[in-house]
Amino acid sequence: MSRATTFAVQVQFGDCDPAGIVFFPNFSRWMDAASLHFFVQCGVPPWRELVKTTGIIGTPLLEIHTRFLQPATYGETLEVHTDIEEWRRKVFIQRHRVMRNETLLCEGRETRAFCIRDAEGRLRSIPVPDDIRTLCA
Amino acid sequence: MSRATTFAVQVQFGDCDPAGIVFFPNFSRWMDAASLHFFVQCGVPPWRELVKTTGIIGTPLLEIHTRFLQPATYGETLEVHTDIEEWRRKVFIQRHRVMRNETLLCEGRETRAFCIRDAEGRLRSIPVPDDIRTLCA
Amino acid sequence: MSRATTFAVQVQFGDCDPAGIVFFPNFSRWMDAASLHFFVQCGVPPWRELVKTTGIIGTPLLEIHTRFLQPATYGETLEVHTDIEEWRRKVFIQRHRVMRNETLLCEGRETRAFCIRDAEGRLRSIPVPDDIRTLCA
């Protein structure tokens, strides 16, 4: 089990499309914000600090799988509930549930890896650092 | 088998994040644009016209599943290759492959449904219209 | 003088560009959110409700003028301070100051008009409604 965090979202007019509902890539945007918020809440420095001491530039995505159950619209306050469902050696599965009060609107699973830049400047995944995993437990 | 369409994307500076690579929700944004482009290429009117004759407001998403294989950055030209992988009675699976020349960067499958508004203004999915399915074959 | 409201913004990783600073159109996005927030705080219904009783679809922009004084980055909490600087017969000038604590990062003036749709579906500005102006005083 990991820690669990909550990230609040105020849905804006500009987040919505001509059908009057949230344009779905914004849910991915909010899950990405909730992902970093999770690590910062666990005590991990923001990526621009972490890169200086460890070379880690962040946790790029390898895969996302998201189900949309109910639409949302502007003026609503949502909560993104985030935890880590599984740690593997080089990747982890982060789960986000977007709620409006007790109603689940959207559920997503992200497969991410901690990445550094190699000598040629290319992104390369590294094993999940033990100290970060401990912070998130 | 369905028709297949290609949608060009010029990656912009503002599509990229502090790691210098495309911020991933933009891939979902481009797939959504490629989805509508597919229908328009097949002869389906844009949603704001279709709603007047059929009540259909568009094809909201029920589910997305996307794998990210290679990053992209600004100044690059990408192509989104789109087709319909499967038609079911009330939903369809649209597939998008984002290519940089011969390299597959990102592959996504979207489950979508044609939707109308019911008398209370709520979105409600309808069976895939036969005439639209025929246009896309 | 008008009322003045404050709108909080948490800057996200995805709001920032490859230079590591907020991509500037996001400041316009936050000012738009602060604009609607101002009216809702003053007791004006959200546009999707107001349209039903008055035909008003919102306050589209005629002009913006924005100065950028200091950059911002992700993890920071900003505040947008909003008021109405001037009411004219058919337009109003809304002012937004984006602050990080005591530091002014960005200041914008927006010229907006209340709009309805005419019989052909085109947007048309109307005189500022007296009751709305009173609510905002």
Next chain:
Amino acid sequence: MSRATTFAVQVQFGDCDPAGIVFFPNFSRWMDAASLHFFVQCGVPPWRELVKTTGIIGTPLLEIHTRFLQPATYGETLEVHTDIEEWRRKVFIQRHRVMRNETLLCEGRETRAFCIRDAEGRLRSIPVPDDIRTLCA
């Protein structure tokens, strides 16, 4: 007089708001893309290359002034016409006119400066480099 370039934009469904028209910060986004496109067309390397040889990280904005004359909607193809209206010692004024065929939809002036990072990592503007100015003439 400077060179003049043209940048094409396909307006997407997701660029539009619940009023069915382009959400205005997208015009700023397109002008930013047109700004970089202008320099690349003039022969200036993309910022991620230029930073290696000159330290220049790009041309952050100091000020924008934009007028919105006509709305646009999805499915439309627009053109952004860009030139440099004025070079001063440390800043320049770039002008963008967004056209739909012969109709001017939106006109913006951006005040920008070429910037480097100083030893503390802060952005600092530098005089406009002569060689870049020559390329754009």
